[in-house]
Amino acid sequence: MPVTLLVADDHAFTLDGMQRALSRIDGVQVVATAHNGIEAIVLARAHRPDIAVLDIAMPGANGLEVVVELRRWSPGTRCVIVTGTPAPGVLRQLQELGVCGLFVKSADPQEICAGIARIVAGETVIAPEIAMRIAEETAADGLSERELEVLQMIARGLTNSGIAEALSISPKTVESHRASLMRKLRVHSVAQLLIRAVRDGLVSV
Template identity: 40%
Template sequence: MVRSGLERLFGTIHRAHVIGMAADGLEAIALCRKLRPGLMTLDVGMPLANGAEVFAECRRWSPETKVAVFTGFTSVSMLADWVASGVDGLFLKTCGEEELRAGLELVLSGQKYVAGDIVRRLEDSPPPPDLTLREREVLSLIAEGLTSTQIGDKLAISPKTVEKHRATLFEKFGAPSVAGLLTAAFRTGLLDHLNQT
């Protein structure tokens, strides 16, 4: 339905036409390599390869291709990451058809476009705590219910080092407990990847 809707929408944009449609991330990568489209639209959550993976491969194989991303995820952290990634267009799936068409036309003309709802969310929300890659890994594993010993085994670090990372996470989030830490992390979107397909 989404692909058909986008195909219909592109039919209303002057000098735009659809040259290929993919059912999953791997097919999207293959089509990008083969067709080198002027614009590629991506869903953040796709089977076999997610939007971020497809975006990276598209940039690698067809750097001139503009990329517009659609997402149903609304966490500030994830949206900010997509803006920082350098995508040409970023839209929520709830975006109205008129704004979507106008935004895609701007992207096709070589400009960047971020949907108004996304801009407002980013402006109205405080930034999440700045975490190191290791702290993000530990946070994700805490959310999966692993103990410090299990996390240490998984990351090949000592349980004592894991405890230091846990203490830093509690401090950065101002959380008194694991439940408080996970609640705060979910609110900022730092654990949204656990819900992605």
């Protein structure tokens, strides 16, 4: 008996391509396609697919919301996310919800299909790029309140002396916080630190 799949993406070209590619996996049958999150939930309730392959950014309900709803309406459905660039924290939320696959849209289609074939066989597959991003988000959560203050002031262009004066600490302590920030966020320059901080919403600019 084939493993049944639902595929959801709001871009028709992407949806068609994914349907065709996934249909070629041995033992797989694509039973429904959805163009938005609400349609994905409705079709999942109707078909109870074994696996739902979902985009994150969809109108009506995003991928995260669809996963939550499928836990309620089709608990036997295993969820796979194929995404572009999700907002900070979303990937880890999806992992905590127990999705069985996380892939990036920019990956080679053959790699995505090979990963989904492994999921069909019962595995959980997290693409290396996404595993790294989740690790980075986890590291960012480990920042202290003082480190976040220092990071915000670095983003405003203050020097070590200026930060030290503003926070009533020594420049040496500021340098220690700066080094700790770079270590925790796995960057090697102030430029990389600021790019990472803005990307992950750690500073307001």
